[in-house]
Amino acid sequence: MKSPPNPAQIRVLIVDDNAGDVFLLREMVDCTKSRFRVSAEAGSMEEALRILAEREVDVVLLDLQLPDSRGVDTFSRAHAAAPDVPIIVLSESDDEELALQTVQLGAQEYLVKGRVDGHLLQRALRYAVERARAEAQLASERDLLQTLLENIPDRIYFKDRQSRFIRINRALTALFGLKTAEEAYGKTDADFYGHEHAGEARQDERRVMETGEPLLGKVEFENLADGRKSWSLTTKLPLRDRKGSIIGTCGISREISEMKEMEEQLETERNLLRAVIDNLPDLVFLKDVEGHYLLNNIAHVRWLGGSDPREVRGRTVFDFFPDHLAAEFHRGDMEVAEARQPLLNQEEHMVDAKGNHSWRLTSKIPWLDDNGNTVGLVCISRDVTEQKRAEEHLKKANAELAASREELLHAVRNLQQAHGELRDVQLQLIEAEKMKSIGRLAAGVAHEVKNPLAILKMGLEFLSTQKFTDEHTPEILHEMGDALTRADKVIRGLLDFSAPKQLEVQRESLNGIIENALHLVRGEMKNGVEVELDLQSNLPHLKLDAGKISQVFVNLFTNALHAMENGGLLAVRTFTKQLTGVGSNISDSRAESFRVGQHIVIAEIDDTGHGIPEDKLAKIFEPFFTTKPTGRGTGLGLSVVRTIVDLHGATIDIRNLHEAGVRVTLMFQS
Template sequence: EILTTGEEAWVLTTKMPFRSRRGDIIGTFGISNDVSELVSTQKALERERNILRALIDSFPDHIYIKDHAGAFMVVNRAFAAFAGVEDPYAMLGKTDFDYFPSDLAKEYQGEDLEIFETGESLLNREGQRRNAKGEERIMVTTKVPLVDEAGERYAIVGMSRDVTEQRLAREALLQSERQIQHIVDNSPAVIYLKNVDGSYLLVNRQFEKLFHLKRKDIVGKDDYAIFEREAADMFRENDILVIEEGEAIQVEELVPQDDGNHTYLSAKFPVRNLAGDIYAIGGVATDITDRKRHEQALSRLNDELMEANENLRNAQEQLIQAEKMESIGRLAAGVAHEVKNPLAMIGMGLEIVARRAGEDDKRLGDAVERMRRGVERAKDIIKGLVDFSSAHQLKLEKQDLNAVVEEALALARWQLQSANVELVREYSDDLPPVEVDSTKVEQVLLNLCINAAHAMEEGGTLTARTRTGKLKGVERQEGARTERHLRKGDRYVAVDFLDTGPGIEEESFAKIFDPFFTTKATGVGTGLGLSVARKIVDLHHGMLEIVNRDSGGVRATLTFKAASD
């Protein structure tokens, strides 16, 4: 109705007939009450009820309220669907026995009665429930009593959540973790996981076995609590590198074990969370100690094979050179024999010519003198050939090499002074004796001195140095045949001649010991000096080495095996 104030109001009206004494209706009698507030309250309650209904129907959880008799007072759509009922209101007034097997219904009824009797809530009880389709579902149920204003329990509100998918996912995750753990534990590699601070989160059985620790004693600790500081520092440094670079690395790490340090090839990698942040470092370490040993053994074997191949090549070259030298020796002996007698006859003829020539015949005298010098040079060459080809029977005696060197220098004094060469002596005082033919060795040393003097045309310095020690290796020279006599570790005595000349051209080194090869001017030397010297040294089972010095000039080294006591 519209009130006199113009406001709209709800009115509750009651009308009755008004009768006369005879009972005839003569009018109506009515009573009207303003119920606007009541209607407003009812509408508000209806809205709240609708909101509450929409709310519980929107929940995926099963929500219901039961009275003392177990009859449903409220049921949401999720629970109705679980029970196989389309309309939730159709379940009102009915019990669990109307929708579920009797054994389950009795179980639910027992739970409800216990709650009514004790007043204690049932919280998060997990169990299997069968829905209307016969499917077993895993439910987590909570039931609490409802009390009225007097504190009396008049109903039970229950809420059940279907956690089947979560439990299956969790079970699958646990199964996956178990499978991974089985794989990890049965791996021969050491596998681990650390957090960014270096504390272990996970280790496998191989880790426990190698370091004699239980998993529970490792997890939560860092490397410094398990290993020596040096090893822990190395592990931590590599872990930090993974964190800083954000990429996987492969490094070799020395890991202490019962039988000493082992070499491990460690693959370390960052482990990221869903946000992409690194929260851990994973590692897979494989023991490569045996492999490293095998690699080293193969490397040594390869070096030995290469050395053997080089030795074989050198031996072949030495055999070729030796055969060449023997052939030249035989040829030289024949040439010397064939030329020696004619030279003697030429010399006698020159003496006769010189006596018959008068003192006034200067031109003839000069010619005879030049011929004499030519004959003498030819004799020197013949002598060199004879020395080169002869068997050189040695008279070996224990000698002080310093004394032998000094004798050779005395013989070379005039040549050195004539060439303006300064002589420097650096003799070792603790030389052991050597077993040599001093005359032959002096011949070799004198040849080396004269070669040095010829090389320093404008003067210079010649240093004579003696020394002793143990051989670290044997230098192989073309034509040398001394390897079987001087070996690594032998005690040796050596003399070095160091000059300050221009040195020897590289292309000449391969031929300096060849007979008749010389870099000197024509008429200076025969080209047999170093060939004869080498042969003398070979007969002594020694070594003759000639090399250019880095500072300029040449170093000529004569090495002999020290005499045994």
Template sequence: MALAFCGLLAIMWLGFGPESPASRAAASAIGAMSIVTLAWHHRRRAGDASREAELLARRLVEENIELEHRLHQAEDDHRSLEHYFETLMEHIPANIYFKDADSHFLKVNQSMAESFGCGHPADMLGKTDHDFFESEHADQALRDEQEIISSGRGITGKVEHETFSKGREGWVLTTKMPFRDRSGRIIGTFGMSSDVTELMQTRNTLERERNVLRSLIDSFPDKIFVRDPGRHYLVVNKAMAEWVGADSPEEMLGKTPDDYFPEAIARAGAREDLDMLASGKPVLNREWTFDMGGQGVRYLVTTKVPLVEPDGRCWGIVGMDRDMTEYKLASEKLEQTERQLQELMDNSPAVISLKDRGGRYQMVNRGFEELFGLERGDVLGRRDDEFIADKDVAARFRAIDEEVMDKREPVQLDEQLYVDGEPRWYVSVKFPLFDSEGQIHAVASISTDITDRKVAEDAMQQLNDELVRANDDLQQAHEQLIQAEKMESIGRLASGVAHEVKNPLAMIGMGLELLARRIPEEDASGREALDRMKRGIERAKRIIKGLVDFSSARQLALEPSDVNQVVQDAIALVEYQLRKGKVTLADEFAEDLPRIELDATRIEQVLVNLMINAMQAMETGGQLTVRTYATFLTDAKRDEGVRTATHLRAGDRVIRIEIDDQGPGIDPENLKKLFDPFFTTKPTGVGTGLGLSVSRKIVELHHGTLELINRDEGGVRARITLKCPEAGR
């Protein structure tokens, strides 16, 4: 009975138990063993009488063997399926997971474990998204999974922003489905997600570029379009839509130029497109006109280029229409203005030019062509040094241009240029030209021929100089006449005074001699008073002698004389006084001086007077230099006081005697008074004020001149100029 029950139980398990291959194989084995044992037991009891039971047992054994084979086959298939599944889970680059109804991870692959920062899939089992993500992301994932479980509908192709391990952010493409058991009951969820960060970044970049390109073409004032080979519009910008009167660019998509342009223009454009698609050559800057009705005729420039696939197949045309109406009108107006400006420049008598910052000519007028003997075609675009032979002139022109650009203001100057070998004078004004941003872009030059004016100005200046010299001569002559008249008056006065005073002084002198005999020798005070009176008479006699010499009209005792010898004789007369005054003498006598007619005694008197004056100017001593030399007179002042026809003139050969001292010099205010009678800068009793007046008169009687000049290096130079005799005399 027990064996029968076990066999029956095994058969029921096979009929109603789970479909697991292992459990079914175990049940069949138990059932077979029970039946075989039961049959063997009955056979032993019944013997060989029950043939049917034996056959039944044999069939049961065969079925058991078949069941065992099927069991092994099922186990192999199961192991293969598990191997495929594990291989898929291990090597697929996407993240694969299974979760229970409470969103706990049941199984994950290695890729998902690594993306979540785990070393092995087992580290994630039993955990939820809240263990790996922020609440916001984890809560949303939980809501999605609960919705899937409740509705039975999965989520496919959902892109989610996600923060990966180590803080890296990115995007994943997720598919989530309900997880069912064998009976179809939902017991959780499973899904797969792929890292599409690079794809999303590329898509976002392309989207940004598309938006930038769209914004760019829509902001262009030019009309931009893309058409397929059938001339259907694929892309147009706002300017194109507005131009043809469409409400929006989208309205034109799929339409052709036939829908917007006149038949003739559309037909010509179609032929042009076919030719371009056949040849592959673009259409560049084709000019054409279009009558827009109320807008009038518009001037357009079209550029079209074929769009070619990598395999060389043409899939469309991109083109651009640019409205050049305003530019063309402005260009025509500019050309007209330039023609008018050129005509104005060409008819100007001035020389006009325009250069860029590099010194290359941009514009010249006819006056410039005539000045340099060149056609403007030979000048435009070239620098000065490329066609002007004189490189110094070219360099000067360039330097002036650079000065104008540096100063940023006009420069005016006078220039001398040679035209046909003749010098011509020009007054030039060079000035910078500024662009709209205040930067210098060119230098302009206007030059006016002022040769005639320059000649007239030079002539006028020469005449003015002559008038000034004449006026100076007249002024000097006037002063000399006054001086001469004054000298004549003083001379007559001196002559009268000398005559009237000389005799009384002689009588006083005789009285003093008589008085001297009567004063006792022991009367010292009387003797002293008498000596003072004698000295006063001697001083008065010297003054009278000077007056007589000044006013004397006696003839000179002229004899041919050696000037150097006369000077040496005068030096011998003052040599003692010079040594006493600590004055050293330096002589610079020229050799082979011609002999001239002199009153040697009078000239010695003049030289002694000049040397004594020089010695007195050097109170603490110094050097006195006396020199003689012959020269030709380059300038001669006309002296109306010398009433002879033999006075000095420019070009005369003369001998000069110069005496240089190292004194303090003469006050400029006193230079004009030095030769006035009785004018002296010496203390009272030292000089009479007649020495220079008498010396000058003596020199003038020799038809010469006497000058006193302050030297640049200090001191005074006394210069006597005497005329040499003419050749043959």
């Protein structure tokens, strides 16, 4: 094991094949008080190289003439094996040429063997070690600087007082498109940049040199001679020599084209966005939570009464509106900001700074930061006054249309009613015409048949007083009498129907006439028929032809009794009533002679018989319409009733009762 080197001592390797020389040298190196100590000896180049490879040597004393190496070559090989170990060359000859050669190649000292004494050798060793140390330090610093210059992406250059490059780093070499930095030396900016930039740089450098003040962070646009363009951030410093005199400039410049491009891109985008919002007719604006405007489009600036967005930025609604209005707007905004919920498409009536009224559709959206806190409000407001107006017009038009439609419907209903009435009148006219002809015919027939019938009747009365031997004769005479009575009844009916339309009226009691008529039909009343009378006692007397009205009731009672062959109830009522409206009771053409508010007298006859089939109801007033067998009905009863009722200015209505039977209603004017 090797003993660790004493840091206080400097290890010396003696390379020499002459034992006497080695002895002398060792004596001179290892003398007392010396910091040097011979740590190794080598008699050949081979041995020397091995020791140097092990690196246990601080300085070498090298004889150029060795058995395996000679002259300059000896130095070169040893120096190559340990470039940072200082070598002192020892030579037999005082060869100036050789001395110069080895020193140029890196030898620290060249000593001639015969002329070396202890003192000289000690000094040479000392200098050699010190020089080597200083060189090593310098080399390391140079390396650091070199590393920095070659690896930094920023461009670094040094220029002399005439602004000529004296050193440039790798980044600038690349920018200039050169293979080596040396190609730039002695040249100026004018050789690489456009005329304008070169001139400006020159001036900047002059100023730096004159004032001694650095130029810091200048943004430069560099137009390269080959047409490339680049943006950079440049700092220029004065370059001084050891005495402090300014001998040139040193510059460092950083490529910022990408940043600049992004900046330009951002600017373009900002301009585009600005163009979009400024060209919108809607009001677009942003405000912070205190209500200060941060951004306003042109439409909003104008609405506030301004012309430039800068006039508005940083101000609040209170700067543009009367306090009460501004307070209201502000409160609305703050509510949205606090609720952190967007308020969309709210219709509101607004007045702008100039007092113009408008309807607006406004949306307010809270503007939140990354933590969800409200930092402001984004508002968009659209003028919908025109739409609103159109909407109102439409509403009005719709209402008018609805009213016209109602009027039209009303007119149609009136028309329909008038048409119905016209049709009724027409039917009645036809009916009346028919009745007239039937009446004339009936009157003629009745007149012609009445007299022969009277003769037959008288003949029959005479014959019935005679005595007959034939037992069948009285029976035949009886049947003839019956037939004659029936024929007579038909003739009387026809005469009643066609009788001249004249009445002999006087104030009569309707109740009295009814009671009398009931009495007359007693004969027709079968067992099992009950009569119920409900006659209003203080009924006013009416202007009536008592005989004819009696005939009306007899016919109506007879019809009711015929309908109740198996018994039932015949209910008769009279009462007065004040007309409240033209109701269903007054359905015929007489209805118009009754006025609302008028007092009328009503007679109602209800039976519980079989009723009238609905399809026959329209025909019952026609002469000779009957559903009864021959001999039972002639079908003239209701025709006569109608004629008489009409003559009295009264009305008749016949309808089926819901439960059973028929109700006949007669209405008289009081």
